[in-house]
Amino acid sequence: MNKKKLSFLQIWNMSFGFLGIQFGMALTGGFMSRIFQTLGAEIEDIPILWVAAPLTGLIVQPIIGYMSDRTWSPKWGRRRPYFLIGAILSSLALIIMPHSPTLWVAAGFLWVLDASINISMEPFRALVADKLPSSQRSYGFVIQTLIIGVGTWVASSLPWMVSQFGVSDSAASGIVPMSVKVAFTIGAVVFLLSILYTVFTTKEYPPEDMQAFEEEKAQKNRFVADILENIGNMPTIMKKLGVVQFFSWFAFFTMWSMANPALTEHVFKTPAPVEKEYVMSNPVQKAAFDVENTAFQKSSNEVGSYMGIYGLSSMAFALILVLYTRKRRINRKYIHMGSLILGGLGFILMYFIPSPEYLAISFILIGFAWGSILSMPYAMLSSAVNPTKMGVFMGIFNMFIVIPQIIAALGGINFVSNLLGEETINAMIVAGLSLIIAGLSNFLITEKNAITYQENN
Template identity: 75%
Template sequence: MQKPKLGFWEIWNMSFGFLGIQFGFALQGGFMSRIFQTLGAAKDDIPLLWIAAPLTGLLVQPIIGYLSDKTWHPRWGRRKPYFLIGAILSSLALLFVPHSPVLWMAAGFLWILDASINISMEPFRALVADNLPDSQRSYGFVVQTLIIGIGTWIASNLPWLVSEIGVSNEAAQGVVPMSVKVAFGIGAFVFMASILYTIFTTSEYPPEDMEEFEREKKQKNRFLLDIIENIGNMPLTMKKLGVIQFFSWFAFFTMWSMANPALTEHVFHTPAPIEANYDLNNATQLLQFNTDNTAFQEASNSVGSYMGIYGLSSMAFALLLTFYTSKKRINRKYIHMGALILGGFGFIFMYFVPSPSWLALSFTLIGFSWGSILSMPYAMLSSAIDPKRMGVFMGIFNMFIVIPQIIAALGGVNFTYKLLGENTINAMIIAGISLLIAGFCNLLITNPNAISYQEK
């Protein structure tokens, strides 16, 4: 079926739910390590506490992609039922995460939160490819990235913003500050509202051959066999993109899990106080602990705000590409390569920043790579796979996102950064090196249609 080209606002409505998804991811990425440290986690334990996130993605996204390919409802469509289910579960998880009284409960809620976000996120990638002709794929994914950038910037600044308007950023030992709790509550509302907006403003195309679609649904369920067969039959371009994704997402997982301890220590000089180092029964020592903890919480707010800059610069990156791709073709390969290399230098520069304000430059460069990661690989992939298997292939493609994160969580981050020394800031150097490798791996991509849409 020849799909008509859509206007900007139709693509905007179709992608608007990603605002809520990114609120969830930004709050998770910017503040879960802070919550873990507040509840007593040692910094070297943090990557392992994060393992729930990639593990759930590894399991959930291929399953949801496969199921959504096999779903059709005359009113709710193919992908939208999964948006709604994921939004309900994610919003509930966001409400409960910062109220966790103990570390194991926070880790458990992270598991639930990430699984729920993945239920909503995977069908959004497939929806862009479902509803747009091949010539608009880059445009569609770039608009999606623009919305993601907006969500990242706003959500990353929420704890700082609510503390500025009077919500307390102080809390007793082992208690998450109210500013973080309020920010997560706002995130829950935005998540649900933005998903509902997309559901009610966007239509989906029915299967091209409804009779064949119904026959396939009635066949014996070959769920696992189908997924295994699709993994075995991955196009070569998808495998090459997988290499790029591996190093890209190793870098960003390292940032999400280790930026807060690394930057509060190295740049702000206010590391998280370790309870065992204080005699909390001594009034002077208790006062010192509370002073140090308040300084750590304030620095963590600043780290979160600086991290929000990468959302802002990814938004600017996406905005420029939106204007350009609405009229002209782009070379996805070289744009992605350049953006990843800039992000790599941004991470490495963190080691050398003379003052906290210079972190704005680091995260600006990282934002260029983030904006590209969220659009260019999917635009290249969608032009190299069977449209009838768009959902399941998009889900399988997620393996190249979550496997590096699992490796990082199981010791990859700690092992690699300690090759450079014990200082936690070395984790950011490892993230930079990983992004540089990812950038140069773009030279592997040779499929002309993946690099730039070719008129047929």
């Protein structure tokens, strides 16, 4: 199919729903560990409580990709029905999540929320490749990254923002503060509205060969066989990018799960108080616990706000690339390599900073890596994928995102960081080293069309 070039506004409209998806991801990434700690989780148990998220992605994304490839409605298109279903479920989960009464309920809702986010997220990756000619794909994924950066920045700062309007950061033992509850509710509304905007402003191309599409769709009981066949036939570039993705996502999963306990303890000097160490029936000890808990909740707001900076810098990174890629080619390989190495240095710097305000430098550097992770691998991959199987291949590619997260959750973070010592901040050093390895792994990529797309004029 000869796809026409789209305007900036058209690409913006088709990508805008990612604002809501990123609200959901940033709220969970920035504050889920805080919720777990508030409900009584020990620091060493936090990674395993996150295991639901990548496990869900491993299962859901290939299924949704396969199903969306085989879906077509003249009114709703191919990918948009999945955006909408995922948005409704995600919004409900976001509202309920911070009201969880116990740790296991919160972990269960993280499972539900991540499954719902995956239903919306995977088809968005495929939509960019569906709608844009190869010459615009770097541009399209970068615009998507720009929107993701906005979402990360705003959502990560939401608890701090609402607390500035007088919403309380204090709460009784085992209760999530109202500032977090309000922030998650706002996130739910933004999630649904942004998805609706994309659904109603974007049209999709029908299958190029409708007869072949209907014949393939009519085949029964081919799901597992098709998935396995496509895994066996994945392009070489996907395997090479898989190595880069493995270390990239190990690093960011480490940040999402461990940054709050690591930074509140090492940088802010306000670790979460452990309730069992206090005699809560003693008024003096209860008062001491409440003071320390409020300090932890306030510094957690600050950590979230600083984490929002990586969304802001990824937005700036994306904006520069948007302006550049509109008219010029880029070397995706070296941009990705340099960005990941800078992000790795940002993580390592966290160990050495003398006061919290220097966290801004770390997260600016991390934002360069995040902006590149969200755009360059997908732009490189889309050059080598059969357009009729874009959804399922994007879903399979997600394996290289979730498998490292599963390994990290099942003990990888604790094992590697404990090699450096018992301090929680060592997890951030592990994240930094992992990102640097990811950056250097780009030397594996040699496919010229993946590295730099040459448009035929």
